[in-house]
Amino acid sequence: MAAILALNGSPRRGGNTELLLQEVADGARQAGGDIEIIRLSDLTMSPCIACGGCDRTGKCVIMDDMQGLYDKVQAAQQIIIASPIYFYALSAQTKIFIDRLQAMWSRKQLLRAAKRWHRDPLNRGYLISVAATSGLRIFEGAVLCVRYAYDALGFEYGGEFLARGFDGRGEIGKDDKKLRQAVQFGIKIVQR
């Protein structure tokens, strides 16, 4: 499994999130990194139903495509969550993925109680996000949510790559500076 797992939470093909993530992945690969990108909207994933099942087992009872992602999350050294801003927050696809990480938080609690939890200090998590407007606080909700998700996994937050003012499909592809910065971000993730 790939050392860097990247989740694309945008449903729009050829969209700004996808383009940015491709540039970040190019940078990561240039620096020798091994990265896998998964489009969350290609998967069938139900929202968390708060059944409490994972409290007892550390495993989610919902048998859908998230089951395959648990193994990938567990195997990843670094994770990138990429999402467009929808109503000052993450896309629904991204939020479903994050809520389903509750099972991994429960797993961590159970392992801790059994004194078998080992945090890997190299684990890092990142956020990539794009919004149409340039509001100062536009990414605050997304950053808080993603930071807390990484905290639940025991991953250190490594930082974010944010792009304001891009709305049309693939519009960011015309901004060479932003694309170059995204490549650099990918290189840094591997070289940190």
Ligand SMILES: Cc1cc2nc3c(=O)[nH]c(=O)nc-3n(C[C@H](O)[C@H](O)[C@H](O)COP(=O)(O)O)c2cc1C
């Ligand atoms: C349902 C929906 C809600 C959105 N809400 C916001 C918003 O609150 N603030 C904002 O700046 N842009 C908002 N946008 C615009 C997207 O963030 C923007 O178009 C972004 O570039 C989309 O990324 P993508 O090309 O990867 O889909 C919204 C778009 C959609 C479809």
